[in-house]
Amino acid sequence: MADAFVQGLLLVLQWKAFVFMLLGIGVGFWVGLLPGLGGATTLALMLPFIYNMQPVEAFAFLLGMHSVVATTGDITSILFGVPGEATTAAIILDGHAMAKKGEAGRALGAALASSLVGALIGAGALALAIPIVRPLVLTFGSPELFMLAIVGLAFIASLSAQGARGMLRGFLAGGLGLFLAMVGQDPQAGIGRFTLDTLYLWQGLDLVPVLVGLFALPEIIDLVVRGTSIAGGVPPGRISHGALEGVKDVFRNFWLTIRCALIGTFVGITPGLGGAVAQWMAYGHATQSARSPEERSRFGAGDVRGVVGPGAACNSKEGGALIPTIAFGVPGSTSMAILLGGFFLLGLVPGPDMLTKHLPITFSLVWTIVLANIITVAACFLLLNRLTALTAVPGHLLVPVILVLVFIGSYTSNSSYADILVTIIFGAVGYFMVMAGWPRAPLVLGLVLGKIAENYLYISVARYDAAWLARPVVLVLLAIAIGVICYPVFQAWRARARSHAHG
């Protein structure tokens, strides 16, 4: 196995494979930066180019592209508050708040460094999981997946403001998200729910226009209203300075970074949960690291831990997502489904063979993720000054460009005018939520987890009746969910106890 590990590296370092990887990284870099244009679509577009490549070259190209999308997506999210990818929305909350305070450099530094750590951990998990991958994936049946969705929903407690009022608002927003997830044809009876008699809503609300509306439009309105640049009155020279500080932040919160990366890997391994979930669970977990209510209230206003957490999770999930694809030929996401098509194209059949006969190729995938991320992060650091300078550009010059990109981005999800309409409607919803102090994160969490929770609950009950409730992993996950919900209460209690001790 150690042999295969080294062989894998040598395969990627062959000059042709390496050049194709650089090409892939170049493409992925731009796809990540542009809002809306997603990694999956680009993979589908790039698939024809691999016809005449060797397997290692092809995967260096495709995976190189795919694994940097999340990193550069973070950049757009932080600088403009516009989600560069559906998987990089959570980083906006604190990342963009930092950019507005003139700390874009520090936020980007932290995001890039945590992305790199995340990617390395994800790739490491992939390498380590190879011997035990089959039992690992097979442990998680539908009941376990349902409970995982519940654990995800429990993070609403951490994503809401403190106190009874904050919790109530958080769970109401989460409820709205769950409701929005119901839109579309239901999978049990085939009946359309809340489709307003339109064909557009048959397949449910698309995540991209909703996210772009919810997060980008309020920021754009805010920028216009303020009439300044994104970073307000902060002199341009200072903005890019904090990059090193941001890198240090990652190491100051090293265990948090590791934990969030592990959350990402885990969500990635679990087919069906979807990449959009990982970032929010990680963000929720990051807010739990606040030691006092005052500290907690700084989340959303530019706490660097709110950048580090999702940054790490977003990149570590890719390594995880490859696991079921390689070991079973069962893709965990759309991107992986397209990559699977690539496997067939090259005459490789994913499945047990990838863990024995083709092990060097499997390890070459691990190495591609590692190298692609290192190269991208290095390139981003070189460009950091130029990127952060964008936050010093006056709003009236920036807004038209961002608006065009935002609407083109959401239009690409269905090529339908209704995409634009959804963006505007959720823009209004997002704006009023910000104005009234309602948290947006629970709404998104409800939306991304609603369908998963509903379907797996149905399957669990239909398949096992009530017996699924007694499965050991289900019970463990239930305990975790309860712990996650109670944690903010415990935090408040501990803070009170401490202030009593002082007083």
Added chain:
Amino acid sequence: MTWKLAALVAALGALPVVAAAQANFSGKTITIVVGYKPGGGYDATARMLARHLPQHLPGKPTVIVQNMPGGNSIIAANHIYNVAKPDGLTIGTFNRNLPIAQLTRVAGVKFDITKFAWIGSAANETTILAIRDDLPYKTFDDLRKAKEPVVIGSTGPGANTYDFPLLLKDLLGINLKIVSGYSSSADIMLAVERKEVDGRAGSYSSIQPFIDRKLVHPVIRARSSDKRLQQLPLDEDFAPNPRAKAIMALRSAPELIARPYVLPPATPADIVKTMRDAFEATIKDPATLAEAKKTQQDLEFTPGDEAEKILKEVLSQPKDIVDEFSKYIKFGE
């Protein structure tokens, strides 16, 4: 006078260009509108054809793919029917089950499927039911004698993962328990792998890798022209009455034209003919076939007139059969 002469000369000069534009696509861009997002089977077939079609079309035009997802591809079909110009520059490919949508009067359908100018179908599918290898149900006979319910995973109504086992259960009385809600057929396969479900239905081409791996084996199939599957029992042969047989046949009919390709209604006959010839040549081209084999797609061209025959058969069913059919089958996916 001179200007009239000049106009005449200009018109005469323009004439051959106009005439050539109809049969010749030189310098033109042809768009294939796909009713789904990138990444699925319909999209993969369209993208493969888009690469090979230009060699077989007069004038070697550029062929591109545009995705127009939504409404299980009713949106794309409506667009081709009502908006696209009948000039041969827009081709549509969509859900094979759209005839079922029209038959069961799904709201939002703004087309008559028989009035498209049919190029034909690029592939046919066979739905099979596959059961896990470690279970005692080796043949369909074993399955008919099953005492315990056999759990079948599915995505949801309207998909062959659901509809095919539903008819086996309700019309043939096989002891199946259908559990739906899996997010994709790959997701069901994983449930098979972890023994959460006992088997699944689906197209033979998508299940084949798992049959080769000895995870599952096929026990019964729907109507099919696939030579490799003729020895597998056919669902219709077990039908207790003609009505049940008609319903099964109706469900499987669209699978014979599983990758439909159409032009807008009222497209001139010469363009339709040029397209049919080009599609046929493309699908028989060894280069296309080699690529199809690699990507695990089975291409088989069904010309437009045969596709129209199948559609007319589907849509001319008596009302009582349609009503009965609608009780079981909902349009979807």
